[in-house]
Amino acid sequence: MLDMKLLRSDLEGVKEKLGRRSEDISALDQFAEKDERRRELIQQTEELKSRRNTVSQEISQMKKEKKNADDIIAEMKKVSAEIKQLDEELRTVEEELEHLLLTIPNIPQDDVPVGETEDDNEEIRSWGQKPAFAFEQKPHWDLVRELDIADFDRASKVTGSRFVFYKGLGARLERALINYMMDTHEEEHGYEEILPPYMVNRDSMTGTGQLPKFEEDAFQIQEEDYFLIPTAEVPVTNMHRDEILHVEELPKAYTAFSACFRSEAGSAGRDTRGLIRQHQFNKVELVRFVRPEESNKELELLTGHAEKILQDLGLPYRVMKMCTGDLGFTAAKKYDLEVWLPSYEAYKEISSCSNFESFQARRADIRFKRDTKSKTEFVHTLNGSGLAVGRTVAAIIENYQQEDGTIEIPEVLRPYMRGRTHIKPKQ
RNA sequence: GGAGGAGUACCCAAGUCCGGCUGAAGGGGUCGGUCUCGAAAACCGAUAGGGGCUUCACGGCCCGCGGGGGUUCGAAUCCCCCCUCCUCCGCCA
Numbered sequence: 001m002l003d004m005k006l007l008r009s010d011l012e013g014v015k016e017k018l019g020r021r022s023e024d025i026s027a028l029d030q031f032a033e034k035d036e037r038r039r040e041l042i043q044q045t046e047e048l049k050s051r052r053n054t055v056s057q058e059i060s061q062m063k064k065e066k067k068n069a070d071d072i073i074a075e076m077k078k079v080s081a082e083i084k085q086l087d088e089e090l091r092t093v094e095e096e097l098e099h100l101l102l103t104i105p106n107i108p109q110d111d112v113p114v115g116e117t118e119d120d121n122e123e124i125r126s127w128g129q130k131p132a133f134a135f136e137q138k139p140h141w142d143l144v145r146e147l148d149i150a151d152f153d154r155a156s157k158v159t160g161s162r163f164v165f166y167k168g169l170g171a172r173l174e175r176a177l178i179n180y181m182m183d184t185h186e187e188e189h190g191y192e193e194i195l196p197p198y199m200v201n202r203d204s205m206t207g208t209g210q211l212p213k214f215e216e217d218a219f220q221i222q223e224e225d226y227f228l229i230p231t232a233e234v235p236v237t238n239m240h241r242d243e244i245l246h247v248e249e250l251p252k253a254y255t256a257f258s259a260c261f262r263s264e265a266g267s268a269g270r271d272t273r274g275l276i277r278q279h280q281f282n283k284v285e286l287v288r289f290v291r292p293e294e295s296n297k298e299l300e301l302l303t304g305h306a307e308k309i310l311q312d313l314g315l316p317y318r319v320m321k322m323c324t325g326d327l328g329f330t331a332a333k334k335y336d337l338e339v340w341l342p343s344y345e346a347y348k349e350i351s352s353c354s355n356f357e358s359f360q361a362r363r364a365d366i367r368f369k370r371d372t373k374s375k376t377e378f379v380h381t382l383n384g385s386g387l388a389v390g391r392t393v394a395a396i397i398e399n400y401q402q403e404d405g406t407i408e409i410p411e412v413l414r415p416y417m418r419g420r421t422h423i424k425p426k427q
Numbered sequence: 428g429g430a431g432g433a434g435u436a437c438c439c440a441a442g443u444c445c446g447g448c449u450g451a452a453g454g455g456g457u458c459g460g461u462c463u464c465g466a467a468a469a470c471c472g473a474u475a476g477g478g479g480c481u482u483c484a485c486g487g488c489c490c491g492c493g494g495g496g497g498u499u500c501g502a503a504u505c506c507c508c509c510c511u512c513c514u515c516c517g518c519c520a
Binding site for chain 1: 447448457458474476477478479480481487488489490499500501
């Protein structure tokens with residue numbers, strides 16, 4: 001949600017900046033009119049309410065003195081009716097204004113490259129050596145089948161398409177990665193570990209920006225107004241919804257493992273094979289609440305934390321700065337980490353690190369105070385995947401495949417795999 | 428799921444039966460001071476949260492006692508719905 005004061009003072013400037021995105025912002029045209037009507041109504045009702053308050057005192061006084069107050073009571077009756085009517089109109093206008101504000105995307109930072117599609121994203125840096133195989137490489141969906149460490153067919157039977165059973169050392173690898181990532185973020189990067197609820201209510205989904213615009217992307221619980229979380233970002237960021245944090249608490253850093261559920265509406269036919277695009281996948285998330293002046297610095301820090309995992313795992317990747325068309329609804333600035341996937345012969349997103357500035361904080365009402373006397377301010381929120389676990393498994397399997405069909409286990413994971421060095425077929 | 432009880436400011440807690448000088452007693456806390464070598468204790472004083480409208484500003488006004496409706500000239504106080512927490516029962520990993 002954008003700052004109303006900014007919209008009031010510089011609507012054209014905001015429009016220009018939002019125009020760089022490939023999003024429909026025509027709703028903004030109604031802002032000025034509704035905003036003005038809102039203030040008009042507020043002034044009217046408040047004047048009447050003020051009058052009602054003073055006269056009520058007078059009535060009280062008169063009653064005490066046993067005077068007859070029937071006339072002014074009758075008059076106040078009219079005033080109250082008028083207030084009620086104006087309040088009703090005000091409520092409607094405020095709802096409309098609220099809805100309007102909730103559907104306007106965040107303003108991109110000035111250094112965000114202007115562009116329409118992912119082709120306009122800018123490569124910031126790359127790391128690692130792509131593997132050069134002296135044999136015929138295989139995609140991970142073939143390797144997992146041969147090694148019998150994942151089963152897509154039975155998951156389709158049991159649930160449906162885009163679900164998977166991990167098996168044996170495949171399941172172990174997934175679990176090892178989760179533990180390894182969580183331990184690293186907790187112990188080396190200073191995050192507090194959170195294990196969040198996997199369902200959240202509508203207010204939470206609105207707070208982080210998944211709603212109202214993207215309801216079709218989420219799985220919803222039928223008999224409650226709950227949603228399966230598309231990312232741990234939602235419960236973890238909303239932990240502090242409607243709160244005022246102390247400045248000493250900032251930056252506040254959480255890391256959370258969770259399953260994530262996405263309907264992937266509109267992705268039919270994309271990444272249909274393997275672990276890349278599932279309705280349910282595991283992810284380790286990083287969330288930071290920071291002071292506004294720190295948020296860009298914090299974004300670099302957070303991105304570095306996610307990169308550290310890829311480096312430890314020895315997976316080649318690159319860092320992309322997202323262009324305005326690829327920023328997503330909520331971010332002011334975003335880096336994607338893309339891991340090298342031999343089967344795709346391309347880099348594939350494995351982490352997304354965003355600075356939302358005050359966009360989410362304003363929706364979720366997450367504020368802080370610099371000291372006891374100062375005014376409350378909105379915090380800036382950031383988050384990033386650290387990392388998407390399923391895609392990391394796919395990347396390890398493909399990048400670490402050996403000529404004999406086994407998978408070498410990256411060294412940092414071996415303690416989590418009871419010292420195993422390879423995933424081999426069962427005898 | 429059933430039966431009770433409760434939700435008041437940073438925390439605890441009065442007020443709710445009997446609606447109006449209660450934006451809300453009293454503690455605790457916090458800040459400042461006295462005392463002290465210093466601290467604690469004690470005492471004195473100050474402060475009461477958040478949002479909106481308006482104003483160049485000082486300020487003024489409005490909202491606000493879990494949330495939302497309603498009754499009333501007027502609601503923390505009365506009525507209805509919802510949420511959360513606690514206790515007991517039932518069910519259950």
